[in-house]
Amino acid sequence: xxxxxxxxxxxxxxxxRLESGPLSDxxxxxxxxxxxxxxxxxxCRRSRVAVGDAFADGPLPPHTxxxxxxxxxxxx
Amino acid sequence: xxxxxxHPGPLPPDLVGCAGLRHPSYGAIASFVGVxxxxxxxxxxxxxxxxxxxxxxxxxxxxxxxQLRADHDSGLVATIVHATGDLVxxxxxxxxxxxxxxxxxxxxxxxxxxxxxxxxxxxxxRETYADGTxxxxxxx
Numbered sequence: 001x002x003x004x005x006x007x008x009x010x011x012x013x014x015x016x017r018l019e020s021g022p023l024s025d026x027x028x029x030x031x032x033x034x035x036x037x038x039x040x041x042x043x044c045r046r047s048r049v050a051v052g053d054a055f056a057d058g059p060l061p062p063h064t065x066x067x068x069x070x071x072x073x074x075x076x
Numbered sequence: 077x078x079x080x081x082x083h084p085g086p087l088p089p090d091l092v093g094c095a096g097l098r099h100p101s102y103g104a105i106a107s108f109v110g111v112x113x114x115x116x117x118x119x120x121x122x123x124x125x126x127x128x129x130x131x132x133x134x135x136x137x138x139x140x141x142x143q144l145r146a147d148h149d150s151g152l153v154a155t156i157v158h159a160t161g162d163l164v165x166x167x168x169x170x171x172x173x174x175x176x177x178x179x180x181x182x183x184x185x186x187x188x189x190x191x192x193x194x195x196x197x198x199x200x201x202r203e204t205y206a207d208g209t210x211x212x213x214x215x216x
Contacts, residue, residue: 007127007200008212050198053135068129068198074213075126075158075199076110076170076190 003029004068009043025059029067047071079155080137082130086167091157094173102153102175106182108190109172114165116213120206124163129198133158136196140189144174147188149181156189158199 003018010016018036023029026049034041049056050068060067083091087109090096094105112124141154155173163169172189176182194215201213 004129006129006198007202008214010127011202011212050129050132053131053138055132055196068132070129070132070198071200072214073194073196073198074201074215075128075197076194076215 001029001064002066003033004066006068007071007074009040009047009069009071012040012043013037023060023067026056026067027058029060029069033069043071044069078138078141078153079157080134080141081157082128082133082160083157084161085159086163087157087159087169087171091171092168094155097155097173097175099175101151101177103177104179104182105173105175106179106186107171107173108186109168110170110190112163112165112167112169116203121165121203122206123204124165124167124169125202125204126158126160126163126169127200127202128158128160132198136198137193140192140196143192144185144189148185149176149178152176152181152185154189156193158193158197160199 001020005016020032029049030044034044048070094107114121137156145152153175158170174182174185204210
C-alpha cells in the first residue's frame with residue numbers, strides 16, 4: 001500500500017510517500033507510521049486518513065492501494 | 077454552478093472580487109478573503125508556502141457546498157478558491173463567495189464555510205520568518 005504524506009509529516013521524513021504491506025484499517029495506517037518513525041507518533045495521534053476524495057475512519061475498502069495521511073490542517 | 081478549486085500562486089483580482097458573480101437571481105453575495113499576514117505571534121513573516129491535497133480538497137469543498145445548501149438555501153452557489161505554492165504578505169490566499177437569495181442565508185453560510193475549511197480542508201501552511209527559519213503551522 002502507498003501511504004501519501006503531506007505538510008509537516010512529509011517535511012519531517014523528507015519523502016512524500018511510504019510503502020507498506022497490506023493494512024486493513026485507518027488506525028493500522030497511523031500505527032504503522034508511528035511504529036517505524038517514533039518522532040511522528042504524536043503527529044500521527046492527531047492525524048486523519050483519507051482514501052481518494054474523502055476522509056476514512058475504520059476499516060479500509062478491500063484492495064485499497066493508496067491512502068493519504070492528513071496531519072492537522074492550516075489553510076484558510 | 078459551484079466553482080471549487082485550488083489556484084497556483086496568489087489569487088488574482090478576478091477571483092478575489094465578486095463583481096462577475098452578480099446576477100438578479102441572488103439578492104446577496106457574502107464574501108470572505110483571507111490575506112497573508114506579515115506577522116505571527118510577534119515574528120515577522122516574509123513568505124508563506126501552501127501545500128494541498130487537491131483530490132481530497134475538492135471532495136471536501138463539494139460536500140461543504142452541499143451542506144451549505146442543505147442548511148441555508150437550496151439555491152446557494154459557492155465559489156471557493158484556495159491558493160497553493162509560494163505567497164508573500166498581502167497576497168490573497170483564499171476567496172469564498174457565496175450567492176444566495178437573501179443576506180441571512182449568505183452570511184451564515186459564509187461563517188460556516190470558513191470554519192469548516194479551517195477544520196477540514198487539506199491545506200498546510202509553512203511560514204518563513206525574517207531570520208530565515210520556517211515553521212509548518214497547525215490550524216487555529
